[in-house]
Amino acid sequence: MSLSFEIVVAGGGPAGIAAAIVAAESGKRVAIVDDNPRLGGQIWRGGLTPSGETKEWHKRLEACASLITHLPGVRIVDHPAPRTLVAEAADGVAFTIEYGKLILATGAREGFLPFPGWTLPNVMGAGALQAMVKSGLSVEGKRVVVAGTGPLLMAVAAYLRHAGAKVLMVCEQASLGRLARFGMTLARDRDKLLQTLRYGRETISIPFRTSCWPVAASGAEKLTGITLRQRRRQWQLACDYLACGFHLVPNTELASLLGCRLQDGFVAVDETQSTSVPDVYCAGEATGIGGVELSLLEGQIAGLAAAGRHDQSRTHFRARSRAQGFASTLAQTFALRSELRSIPTPETIVCRCEDVPLRDLLQHTSWRSAKLHTRCGMGPCQGRICGAATHFLFGWNQDSVRPPVFPARVSTLAHFTHKLRDNDFEAKETQ
Amino acid sequence: MTQRYDAVVIGAGIVGAACARECAQAGMRTAIIEQGTIGGGATAAGMGHIVVMDDSPAQLALTRYSQLLWSDLASQLPPSAEYETCGTLWVAADEEEMAEVLRKQELYRSAGVPVEVLDQAQLREAEPNLRPGLAGALLIQSDAVLYPSAAALHLLNQAIEQGADLCAGAHVLHCGNGSLQLSDGTTFAADRIINAAGALAGALTPGLQIRKRKGHLVITDRYPGFVRHQLVELGYLKSAHSVSGDSVAFNVQPRKTGQILIGSSRQYDEESPGIESRILTAMLDRVGQYMPGIAELSAIRSWTGFRAATPDKLPLIGPDERDPTLFLATGHEGLGITTSLATARLLADHFRGAAPAIPLDPYLPSRFAAEAAHA
Ligand SMILES: Cc1cc2nc3c(=O)[nH]c(=O)nc-3n(C[C@H](O)[C@H](O)[C@H](O)COP(=O)(O)OP(=O)(O)OC[C@H]3O[C@@H](n4cnc5c(N)ncnc54)[C@H](O)[C@@H]3O)c2cc1C
Ligand SMILES: Cc1cc2nc3c(=O)[nH]c(=O)nc-3n(C[C@H](O)[C@H](O)[C@H](O)COP(=O)(O)OP(=O)(O)OC[C@H]3O[C@@H](n4cnc5c(N)ncnc54)[C@H](O)[C@@H]3O)c2cc1C
Numbered sequence: 001m002s003l004s005f006e007i008v009v010a011g012g013g014p015a016g017i018a019a020a021i022v023a024a025e026s027g028k029r030v031a032i033v034d035d036n037p038r039l040g041g042q043i044w045r046g047g048l049t050p051s052g053e054t055k056e057w058h059k060r061l062e063a064c065a066s067l068i069t070h071l072p073g074v075r076i077v078d079h080p081a082p083r084t085l086v087a088e089a090a091d092g093v094a095f096t097i098e099y100g101k102l103i104l105a106t107g108a109r110e111g112f113l114p115f116p117g118w119t120l121p122n123v124m125g126a127g128a129l130q131a132m133v134k135s136g137l138s139v140e141g142k143r144v145v146v147a148g149t150g151p152l153l154m155a156v157a158a159y160l161r162h163a164g165a166k167v168l169m170v171c172e173q174a175s176l177g178r179l180a181r182f183g184m185t186l187a188r189d190r191d192k193l194l195q196t197l198r199y200g201r202e203t204i205s206i207p208f209r210t211s212c213w214p215v216a217a218s219g220a221e222k223l224t225g226i227t228l229r230q231r232r233r234q235w236q237l238a239c240d241y242l243a244c245g246f247h248l249v250p251n252t253e254l255a256s257l258l259g260c261r262l263q264d265g266f267v268a269v270d271e272t273q274s275t276s277v278p279d280v281y282c283a284g285e286a287t288g289i290g291g292v293e294l295s296l297l298e299g300q301i302a303g304l305a306a307a308g309r310h311d312q313s314r315t316h317f318r319a320r321s322r323a324q325g326f327a328s329t330l331a332q333t334f335a336l337r338s339e340l341r342s343i344p345t346p347e348t349i350v351c352r353c354e355d356v357p358l359r360d361l362l363q364h365t366s367w368r369s370a371k372l373h374t375r376c377g378m379g380p381c382q383g384r385i386c387g388a389a390t391h392f393l394f395g396w397n398q399d400s401v402r403p404p405v406f407p408a409r410v411s412t413l414a415h416f417t418h419k420l421r422d423n424d425f426e427a428k429e430t431q
Numbered sequence: 432m433t434q435r436y437d438a439v440v441i442g443a444g445i446v447g448a449a450c451a452r453e454c455a456q457a458g459m460r461t462a463i464i465e466q467g468t469i470g471g472g473a474t475a476a477g478m479g480h481i482v483v484m485d486d487s488p489a490q491l492a493l494t495r496y497s498q499l500l501w502s503d504l505a506s507q508l509p510p511s512a513e514y515e516t517c518g519t520l521w522v523a524a525d526e527e528e529m530a531e532v533l534r535k536q537e538l539y540r541s542a543g544v545p546v547e548v549l550d551q552a553q554l555r556e557a558e559p560n561l562r563p564g565l566a567g568a569l570l571i572q573s574d575a576v577l578y579p580s581a582a583a584l585h586l587l588n589q590a591i592e593q594g595a596d597l598c599a600g601a602h603v604l605h606c607g608n609g610s611l612q613l614s615d616g617t618t619f620a621a622d623r624i625i626n627a628a629g630a631l632a633g634a635l636t637p638g639l640q641i642r643k644r645k646g647h648l649v650i651t652d653r654y655p656g657f658v659r660h661q662l663v664e665l666g667y668l669k670s671a672h673s674v675s676g677d678s679v680a681f682n683v684q685p686r687k688t689g690q691i692l693i694g695s696s697r698q699y700d701e702e703s704p705g706i707e708s709r710i711l712t713a714m715l716d717r718v719g720q721y722m723p724g725i726a727e728l729s730a731i732r733s734w735t736g737f738r739a740a741t742p743d744k745l746p747l748i749g750p751d752e753r754d755p756t757l758f759l760a761t762g763h764e765g766l767g768i769t770t771s772l773a774t775a776r777l778l779a780d781h782f783r784g785a786a787p788a789i790p791l792d793p794y795l796p797s798r799f800a801a802e803a804a805h806a
Contacts, residue, residue, distance in 0.1 A: 285507075337700055369468045369471070372471055372475050373470075404730055407434030407729045407731045413730050413733065414716055
């Protein structure tokens with residue numbers, strides 16, 4: 001099977017939704033490809049609804065729905081030829097998608113840091129636990145500690161509490177001083193302040209500790225307790241779940257495969273959200289961690305630019321630079337403190353796909369050397385977790401991305417029968 | 432300041448590492464220079480099949496000798512080298528290829544390699560995931576697989592234990608007439624320079640008859656037991672060795688991790704390291720013809736590598752006639768993991784003036800010089 005669209009949007013989070021909608025409103029035939037069953041990405045997991053914060057986007061989407069094809073549960077796994085993607089559906093069926101313009105809105109994932117015991121069952125990503133509860137896991141009466149860094153922690157704590165969990169504590173590694181400065185910036189932004197206050201009311205009775213982080217998780221078969229540290233004090237706390245997240249890591253793999261230039265770990269874009277590859281745009285968290293508002297603005301700019309409506313895309317530039325200010329405040333506020341580099345012990349597993357302990361990595365001076373000789377990053381996640389961790393621990397940068405971007409069936413990799421050399425692909429490219 | 436050595440090896444791929452180890456063990460003051468990651472060149476791309484091959488008597492002699500050296504070393508290898516004597520099954524699709532099985536059987540036997548012929552039913556039992564109806568196979572029990580980069584690192588560590596110096600992160604700019612210049616400004620003086628720079632050897636020693644031959648590989652997630660032996664189609668000989676044009680062959684390998692490594696492809700004159708869908712698709716289609724169930728398995732990564740190919744498919748081992756201080760250890764094409772140990776031993780024997788276990792002549796670089804002179 002082969003599909004073809006004027007504009008293809010990879011990722012159905014806020015950035016992708018906004019991009020697709022403005023492009024469709026401009027009369028373009030658009031596809032949104034996303035690996036989740038519903039639109040919404042990380043934050044609007046349940047999909048768009050006619051009421052609440054997604055109200056406006058829901059309405060606009062309905063209005064131009066005839067021009068938008070949503071391909072749910074579909075992963076883009078390869079880029080075998082110019083303007084061509086190979087995708088795999090949840091049932092394993094592979095197909096190609098051809099595009100005139102491509103907008104990458106692949107978002108971000110949670111960051112993890114290794115510490116003793118972090119691979120025990122019931123130690124989870126904060127967002128991951130939230131997602132599991134959303135899809136039916138009961139945390140009723142369970143003792144949960146939320147730890148790590150970033151604005152997500154409070155949101156997750158509020159959500160879990162609402163779902164019946166006993167949230168014992170939220171531990172934020174950032175210092176109170178930094179958070180206070182962050183709060184000042186928020187205060188200038190009414191919407192953000194309201195959002196935070198809303199979390200605030202729901203989380204008011206949850207102890208919130210700053211300059212505090214987990215140093216170990218313990219338990220025989222699953223988690224039974226954790227050791228926390230705050231400045232020089234260290235203590236233990238019994239709990240059933242540890243929801244842990246160390247801010248967000250951009251999903252840049254597809255961009256890398258396409259050959260887009262990265263800068264400081266994010267996809268580099270110009271003012272129209274164009275990447276270094278012609279006709280490929282990028283919007284949302286993959287270009288910088290800036291929250292939903294910035295993602296929506298970038299998505300609109302990219303969507304309008306891809307649809308050729310440059311004048312209109314300019315109208316969002318000012319709002320975008322304001323939102324980018326928030327992004328840089330975020331980055332400063334939640335930058336990981338160097339003490340976190342010393343929480344893993346030599347025995348701590350860093351690469352959980354391949355069970356590689358820290359000890360084995362210490363002899364190496366680059367990601368490639370460590371990978372080749374210890375298998376770190378060679379497993380199914382291809383360094384999605386340990387790559388960010390070793391970047392923080394050792395300053396290593398991951399090597400090249402190769403197909404498939406996500407694990408895919410062997411038959412999917414073989415799916416694309418190349419027409420190069422005897423058809424018009426090459427010709428099209430050079431024109 | 433110039434550092435002085437008896438032997439300087441250029442390149443810490445599996446061949447260079449093996450050479451440094453032999454030189455150091457022979458008591459030579461040895462250095463090894465690597466510009467990148469240890470075992471990060473073709474060695475990192477290779478399948479790591481330790482295989483006896485019979486393209487020519489000289490190839491059979493070298494691969495068999497080296498395979499025995501590997502099995503002697505096996506017990507000392509670290510677990511990371513993932514050494515496993517899983518054996519090779521040369522799969523015959525039809526009766527015509529079965530005739531090839533019998534021919535091969537004779538040849539291997541005469542070289543002292545234990546072999547066993549499997550008929551259709553025995554093959555099915557040995558490898559249930561092969562498609563039914565294949566005619567049979569030749570089993571070479573002593574063939575093995577290993578993880579090449581870790582094996583190279585182990586050989587290098589042994590060299591270092593024996594006193595060899597590693598000079599890492601430096602690129603050799605020039606070498607010859609007993610001296611080497613490095614990109615970091617260092618110079619080395621050496622009685623013997625060993626060019627083991629793999630497919631890049633020609634950049635340092637011009638005029639070598641080496642062409643790059645690109646290969647693609649795909650690795651799956653873990654499926655222990657899905658494949659039990661290294662499986663190679665017998666058409667491999669025909670298709671893989673067609674000198675012009677690109678070729679693919681069914682070649683799958685069980686890794687100790689339970690993963691399956693899928694090959695293989697061969698292309699001349701392709702310099703870009705990128706994955707080419709045209710080749711990947713052809714290769715995976717070929718694999719699917721032999722092992723249909725593999726299509727359903729989850730692939731996690733693909734990559735490419737460059738073999739250093741010579742016109743007669745034999746490596747270049749020994750002195751370069753133009754420079755009495757220069758020695759070559761390259762041109763191993765698709766067999767350098769296998770033949771690294773024999774290459775190093777033959778060179779060390781040459782340096783020591785010891786009688787080699789097999790004649791060195793077929794691998795001497797001078798064979799091409801002589802050919803050129805005759806032409
Ligand atoms: C766990 C979590 C919780 C968050 N909670 C909050 C919150 O409470 N408040 C807040 O302001 N912000 C929150 N954020 C941040 C918020 O999600 C982002 O600011 C915003 O969603 C970014 O939008 P986006 O479109 O860039 O990316 P995303 O929403 O991440 O969407 C990207 C989508 O692309 C898909 N995708 C990626 N690669 C491929 C591929 N190759 N093929 C197909 N699909 C692909 C992903 O699965 C995902 O659905 C959270 C982020 C995370 C990770
Ligand atoms: C797809 C594929 C599959 C294969 N499968 C098998 C198999 O199953 N069995 C088998 O036996 N063989 C196999 N091979 C072949 C095998 O991988 C090679 O023959 C072998 O790795 C060659 O080793 P080497 O040390 O000569 O080269 P390399 O590993 O390439 O090492 C050369 C080293 O020299 C360094 N270098 C180069 N120039 C300089 C310089 N100027 N200064 C400093 N350093 C320099 C490089 O950085 C490199 O590390 C395969 C090869 C490929 C591509």
